[in-house]
Amino acid sequence: MIEKTKVLIAGLGAIGGYFGCKLCASNPNDGSLSIEFLVREKSVSFVQEQGLMVRDGGLEITGKPDDVFHDARGKGTYDYILICTKTPDLLGILDCISQSVGERTVIIPLMNGVQSVLQIKERFPSALVCYGCTNIVVRKVGDGAVEKFSEFEKLHFGIPSQMDDRLTYFYQLLRSAGIDAGLTEEIEPVIWTKFLFISSAAASTCYFNATFGQIRSNRDFFDTFLALLDEGIDLALKMNVRLNLGTKENIIGMLMATPIDATTSLHSDLQDNNPRNEMEELIGFFEAKSKEMGIGMPYHQMVYESLKKK
Numbered sequence: 001m002i003e004k005t006k007v008l009i010a011g012l013g014a015i016g017g018y019f020g021c022k023l024c025a026s027n028p029n030d031g032s033l034s035i036e037f038l039v040r041e042k043s044v045s046f047v048q049e050q051g052l053m054v055r056d057g058g059l060e061i062t063g064k065p066d067d068v069f070h071d072a073r074g075k076g077t078y079d080y081i082l083i084c085t086k087t088p089d090l091l092g093i094l095d096c097i098s099q100s101v102g103e104r105t106v107i108i109p110l111m112n113g114v115q116s117v118l119q120i121k122e123r124f125p126s127a128l129v130c131y132g133c134t135n136i137v138v139r140k141v142g143d144g145a146v147e148k149f150s151e152f153e154k155l156h157f158g159i160p161s162q163m164d165d166r167l168t169y170f171y172q173l174l175r176s177a178g179i180d181a182g183l184t185e186e187i188e189p190v191i192w193t194k195f196l197f198i199s200s201a202a203a204s205t206c207y208f209n210a211t212f213g214q215i216r217s218n219r220d221f222f223d224t225f226l227a228l229l230d231e232g233i234d235l236a237l238k239m240n241v242r243l244n245l246g247t248k249e250n251i252i253g254m255l256m257a258t259p260i261d262a263t264t265s266l267h268s269d270l271q272d273n274n275p276r277n278e279m280e281e282l283i284g285f286f287e288a289k290s291k292e293m294g295i296g297m298p299y300h301q302m303v304y305e306s307l308k309k310k
């Protein structure tokens with residue numbers, strides 16, 4: 001009998017829908033792999049009937065999940081769980097997967113930010129908890145339907161100074177699904193590079209109510225992005241975070257590669273008055289750390305105070 005690998009995608013929005021659909025689309029359906037989704041109750045029957053869809057330029061990818069549910073009780077434990085919610089929903093989703101985590105479960109959060117891993121480890125001390133992040137621009141356009149706007153796409157994961165057969169197996173699974181995955185023990189600089197990029201981008205797009213293209217082309221906006229980035233890098237170094245040489249140039253390159261008319265999800269959420277947004281994780285983090293460590297971060301303070309008033 002073939003041993004089945006069970007993967008749970010927890011949260012079916014843009015990120016869960018994109019990577020989940022690609023995994024489903026490449027499932028050999030020979031009983032060796034099951035890709036399942038924990039979703040909001042209102043989405044269950046639609047996704048069960050219609051499946052998943054990703055639109056990428058002129059290309060359309062479709063996928064059929066092996067199971068879709070909103071209550072994971074009775075579903076057993078999983079080999080891999082990808083956490084694909086926004087950060088304010090992390091604790092809620094950890095409650096939902098409390099019976100899905102077994103002795104050999106690998107958990108990979110794909111959220112922006114740097115604090116989720118500690119919270120997951122605290123909750124599930126026996127699980128193998130990775131750091132994870134993605135570089136991509138995708139948005140949910142319907143239940144189980146996602147549109148990709150960036151030309152780039154990268155899913156990074158790993159555990160500092162640790163390798164494990166379970167991780168290399170999952171890496172191969174992702175690659176065979178056509179996902180540009182990166183598995184590394186040098187994950188800390190990768191996670192922080194994405195965090196420093198997205199926090200500076202989120203702060204400047206929200207503060208100026210601007211798209212990526214406007215941040216790049218307006219001198220004042222771009223200088224503010226750079227000032228936020230300098231403050232972030234300075235804080236990271238004072239926190240003894242390991243950053244690679246050339247991190248600043250790499251992050252400026254990331255900004256230059258973003259689609260001209262797109263913006264950050266924090267900016268979209270604030271425009272939509274969505275209270276489940278990631279302002280605390282992406283901007284409040286710096287405000288809190290600057291106070292805790294007694295470091296002046298005037299640009300972060302200016303943005304945080306201004307956004308708090310809105």
Ligand SMILES: NC(=O)C1=CN([C@@H]2O[C@H](COP(=O)(O)OP(=O)(O)OC[C@H]3O[C@@H](n4cnc5c(N)ncnc54)[C@H](OP(=O)(O)O)[C@@H]3O)[C@@H](O)[C@H]2O)C=CC1
Nearest residue numbers: 011012013014015039040085086089093111112136137138
């Ligand atoms: N979109 C992007 O391009 C990128 C996003 N990221 C990061 O990835 C993370 C996910 O973002 P994204 O996919 O855009 O967010 P979305 O809001 O599109 O997706 C999150 C999904 O999780 C669902 N969810 C939350 N809690 C639960 C729960 N308890 N049970 C079931 N479903 C739940 C939400 O439902 P509901 O809407 O009903 O609350 C929503 O459908 C964020 O941290 C984001 O910053 C990183 C890189 C790029």
Ligand SMILES: CC(C)(CO)C(=O)C(=O)O
Nearest residue numbers: 136137138198264265266
């Ligand atoms: C990369 C980017 C900007 C994609 O939407 C992102 O991570 C976010 O908006 O949170």
